[in-house]
Amino acid sequence: MDQKCVICKSATYHEHDTLTSSLRKQFWQMTSMRMFIWGDWDLTDMESDENIQLLACPVPSNRYITLFLKKYIEKIESMPDYELDDELTEFYISLISTTNTTSFAPGMCYKTYVLDKEQYMRIVLQEEQTMVSQGTTGLQTWDASLRLADFFAEHPGIIRGQRVVELGAGCGLAGFTCAAMGASNVLSTDFNSDVLKLLEGNRQTNTEYKDKVQVAELDWANLEECARISSNVDVIIGADVSYDPTIVPLLVAALETMLVSPQQVAYITAAVRSQETFELFLKLVDDTGVLGKSVMDLTEAKMSTLCLPNPVSDIRLILITRK
Numbered sequence: 001m002d003q004k005c006v007i008c009k010s011a012t013y014h015e016h017d018t019l020t021s022s023l024r025k026q027f028w029q030m031t032s033m034r035m036f037i038w039g040d041w042d043l044t045d046m047e048s049d050e051n052i053q054l055l056a057c058p059v060p061s062n063r064y065i066t067l068f069l070k071k072y073i074e075k076i077e078s079m080p081d082y083e084l085d086d087e088l089t090e091f092y093i094s095l096i097s098t099t100n101t102t103s104f105a106p107g108m109c110y111k112t113y114v115l116d117k118e119q120y121m122r123i124v125l126q127e128e129q130t131m132v133s134q135g136t137t138g139l140q141t142w143d144a145s146l147r148l149a150d151f152f153a154e155h156p157g158i159i160r161g162q163r164v165v166e167l168g169a170g171c172g173l174a175g176f177t178c179a180a181m182g183a184s185n186v187l188s189t190d191f192n193s194d195v196l197k198l199l200e201g202n203r204q205t206n207t208e209y210k211d212k213v214q215v216a217e218l219d220w221a222n223l224e225e226c227a228r229i230s231s232n233v234d235v236i237i238g239a240d241v242s243y244d245p246t247i248v249p250l251l252v253a254a255l256e257t258m259l260v261s262p263q264q265v266a267y268i269t270a271a272v273r274s275q276e277t278f279e280l281f282l283k284l285v286d287d288t289g290v291l292g293k294s295v296m297d298l299t300e301a302k303m304s305t306l307c308l309p310n311p312v313s314d315i316r317l318i319l320i321t322r323k
């Protein structure tokens, strides 16, 4: 399949995919330079005209491309027997003369998540470049979401043919991944109006999965709505939704309401920034008396289907079912 990039609309994904796999995936995901895993890479991959075109595509932002190239050029220069390509140098110089990298320029960008190696399966999400924007944490994809999406990409069998609902979806990566992995339908939910607007925009961008994904408002405090939705759901997913001790009781109540049969299962990933908050979540699940759980550590998962940068916090996957 030689699909055109949904953002630049000129190059095909095949043309974009000339970087070595892990480097390319991290570049398209705009993995921060602090977390970037360089590993083994082939310098020759960056030296052709196509790669200059690749970098000129408005995905990712010019600021990110400039920071990436700065590191990249430093690496090339530190290698004996290797000369920097003139075109790449010129391209870099033209970028730095027009891009301000000293002051952080927040704003929307497009991140591309590559789900496989051969068929060019992509999820393109518009996101904010700051962690908290417009008073919400939902306008950026969090590490817990990357890991949950990767978990489904690595184990598509658990999602194939399932009816999925995502709680606190944010930009929607985990839900779109379920759609890509063969879920029969995905209801992508959040309670913040700016997040819902972005989520719907992301649904429209990802034309391949658009018809399988629906976007809807769902506040975990609205147990009546949670109960209504639960009758059409096999799998509940949520990434980085248990981060705040004040919302954890709401989340657990929503899960208790939605998990009505032992056949349903919830997959929740948590970034353990506070051990206390994480343990509160587990305790409240136990306290329901009707929900059972098991916990897996996803912290060490690094280079699997998606490219996972080193996480800032440990990441746990909690599987929850009705006993």
Ligand SMILES: C[S@@+](CC[C@H](N)C(=O)[O-])C[C@H]1O[C@@H](n2cnc3c(N)ncnc32)[C@H](O)[C@@H]1O
Residues within 6 Å of the ligand: 136, 137, 138, 139, 140, 141, 142, 143, 144, 145, 146, 167, 168, 169, 170, 171, 172, 189, 190, 191, 192, 195, 218, 219, 220, 221, 238, 239, 240, 241, 243, 247, 250
């Ligand atoms: C840290 S963000 C995670 C977003 C996304 N799942 C990710 O990991 O990239 C938490 C999300 O939970 C949503 N959220 C918080 N409280 C909620 C509630 N009571 N009902 C529904 N969504 C809620 C926020 O709007 C936000 O999008």
